[in-house]
Amino acid sequence: MKLNKKKLVAALAGLFAAAIFAGCGADKNEAAGEKVFTYGTMSYGAAMENAGTNPHVSYNGWSTLRYGIGETLFRFNEKMEPVPWLAESFEQVDEYTMKIKLRDDVVFSNGKKMTGEAVKACLEDLVAKHDRAPKNLKLKSITADGQTVTLVSSEKMPTLINALADPYACIIDMEAGEKDRIVVGTGPYVAQKVTDTEMELSKNEKYWGAVKPKLDKIIVKSIADGDTLTMAMQSGELDAAQGLPYASLELFQKDSAKYKISQADTSRVYQAAFNYKTLELQDVRVRRAISMALDKENFCKVLLKGNGTPAVGPFPKSMPFGGDAVRAAAYDLEGAKALLKEAGYEDTDGDGYVDQGGKNLELRYLTYPSRQELPILAESLQANLKKIGVKLNVNSTDSYKSFLKSGDYDIFAKALVAAPTGDPEYYFLGNLLKDAVDNNGFYYSPQVEELAAKLHNTYGAEARAALAVAMEQQVLDDCAVLYASHLRMSLVMKPGIEGLKAHPSDYYEVSADLEKKS
Incomplete structure (x- = not known):
């Protein structure tokens, strides 16, 4: 504004x-x-x-x-x-x-x-x-x-x-x-x-x-x-x-x-899931390049006015299985360009966008406007992807469910509370397992499935945290989801x-x- x-x-x-x-x-x-x-x-x-x-x-x-x-x-x-x-x-x-x-x-x-x-x-x-x-x-x-x-x-x-x-x-x-x-x-x-x-x-x-x-x-x-x-x-x-x-x-x-203002850091995360049914996104190098194009620090400090914290994975640093416990690809536009070139994408016609086989790398980005951070995230990622030669067409709509149902998207960005029950299992059960209700990217990892089965049967907070970290790291290594930020909730009165x-x-x-x- x-x-x-x-x-x-x-x-x-x-x-x-x-x-x-x-x-x-x-x-x-x-x-x-x-x-x-x-x-x-x-x-x-x-x-x-x-x-x-x-x-x-x-x-x-x-x-x-x-x-x-x-x-x-x-x-x-x-x-x-x-x-x-x-x-x-x-x-x-x-x-x-x-x-x-x-x-x-x-x-x-x-x-x-x-x-x-x-x-x-x-x-x-x-x-x-x-x-x-x-x-x-x-x-x-x-x-x-x-x-x-x-x-x-x-x-x-x-x-x-x-x-x-x-x-x-x-x-x-x-x-x-x-x-x-x-x-x-x-x-x-x-x-x-x-x-x-x-x-x-x-x-x-x-x-x-x-x-x-x-x-x-x-x-x-x-x-x-x-x-x-x-x-x-x-x-x-x-x-x-x-x-x-x-x-x-x-x-x-x-x-x-x-x-008066009351604030609290939450586990609400803003993320973008890559649709594994999209041919171009089946190459991990393309997914990683897109992930490396988002400047999370600028997104949180400048665009969100300090009301967000850069996310590494789905959980904030305050939780024993979040933040510093995992690692993700860092912001690096030149590195992203190199990955795209390695994947066979170059700007052969000089129009500013990389292409392969005569077709530009053009992706459909779906999100919704009711969470104010999501349209801002879309604009930020769209601008930075243009810098590495990827065209992102943004569809921010309250009718996003119809597009999810029809499959008319390549990346779906949403906001969700990753640990509403104070435990990491909730997030994986709902979003990243093969049969998860909200597995919008159709992600499947045998390693994550196996670890999830162990997590479900493991008692003790420390042991559960260790399994969750291993699952998060696998998701990040696969670049299945781009995690942007965690929300700081504010009540003004x-x-x-x-x-x-x-x-x-x-x-x-x-x-x-x-x-x-x-």
């Missing part, structure tokens, strides 16, 4: 944002005596697959958990260690069996007690309907006895409690069902209205927690345009915002008297907002601690 654009944002903030949010801001509601919190975010909506509250559908669980509607049996602390939440305790009976003792004081927002039978019904529906949960949980049977639930896995599950902290594992009342995208959870807030662009929540008067919810109403607004989100925050129409453009974030950092804190997991935002004091 250029300077003149930032000036425009400041100049038009009051007028434009007021027009957009007229009639639905916090002031009108609070005039009626309600304590209302209005939250603007770029991380909610149909394009993010979370415009709903049923955690058993796609990524709706992120909304259920983030906005205080539902809770999980276990949650992650600041060190990304799983600790009991709706569960009171657990016992690992053997390598296949776990007994979970539930809290005895938890009720759903409709007043119904959370029992073992209720949890059993919820988990059974989860594995029957969700696309990722069955492969992650490997549940063979679930039995309930009072406030105890016994889970038997079909395989050894060293990280079962980690997986049960995933947003899709929010416990909901199955008897209450789903109506108009709304389910009944155990969280401090209750969904009253859910659309593709907005969610309205009210206080859960029956909340079981020791700390009771303090707000009467919460309005979550999906604001996909960064300038609009910035203006709404500046004009006072929003009490807090998540996902502000990095250039705009500087405006709020400079005005500490009017705004008014001074009177308390209890809103960025978390390393990118899960927890609205809680009973959330307060609006002025």
Whole structure:
């Protein structure tokens, strides 16, 4: 975002944002005596697959958990260690069996007690309907006895409690069902209205927690345009915002008297998978050359304004199996050119692009705009690939799924949380194994498959980390995926907002601690 654009944002903030949010801001509601919190975010909506509250559908669980509607049996602390939440305790009976003792004081927002039978019904529906949960949980049977639930896995599950902290594992009342995208959870807030662009929540008067919810109403607004989100925050129409453009974030950092910012480094990674079905990309030298063309330092420091950390592999340096534990090809344009020449690509006709057999090396790059970093990454890589003679045609669209389905792409860039369960297995299961749901590059490595089988049956954090590092290094040696950066999450809020804190997991935002004091 250029300077003149930032000036425009400041100049038009009051007028434009007021027009957009007229009639639905916090002031009108609070005039009626309600304590209302209005939250603007770029991380909610149909394009993010979370415009709903049923955690058993796609990524709706992120909304259920983030906005205080539902809770999980276990949650992650600041060190990304799983600790009991709706569960009171657990016992690992053997390598296949776990007994979970539930809290005895938890009720759903409709007043119904959370029992073992209720949890059993919820988990059974989860594995029957969700696309990722069955492969992650490997549940063979679930039995309930009072406030105890016994889970038997079909395989050894060293990280079962980690997986049960995933947003899709929010416990909901199955008897209450789903109506108009709304389910009944155990969280401090209750969904009253859910659309593709907005969610309205009210206080859960029956909340079981020791700390009771303090707000009467919460309005979550999906604001996909960064300038609009910035203006709404500046004009006072929003009490807090998540996902502000990095250039705009500087405006709020400079005005500490009017705004507070909470930040946390996360394991959300921005990556680009090479499509192994593309003939040109079946040559590892071509994949490596493209990987070497991305200047990650410049991308993070300049383009992301310091709100990202260069990625080596899928996991950040803060994790024992990430960052410094692996190595990847360094930024080197001349080296990239040499690799392309070695692979048989040269600019024979002087048009600025390398070719082979009379055909330019031209690739289709697919991504989506709802994550602000992705279009920036596309532009950066496109510009640098031009320097080494590779033409990159960028398709940034909310309809990216249709292109994935049809196979009309050579490189697919996306953002995902690589270690949402604090363990490396989640990432490989979902993205890099032969049958992974999101293996968008159709990558297959016998070595990675073998190591994954060992990882799945290995207990102990240190041993698991060693296996994960070996798997990461194989993926990097194969240049199957280009890892660009890790996200630093920022929440901007008014001074009177308390209890809103960025978390390393990118899960927890609205809680009973959330307060609006002025």
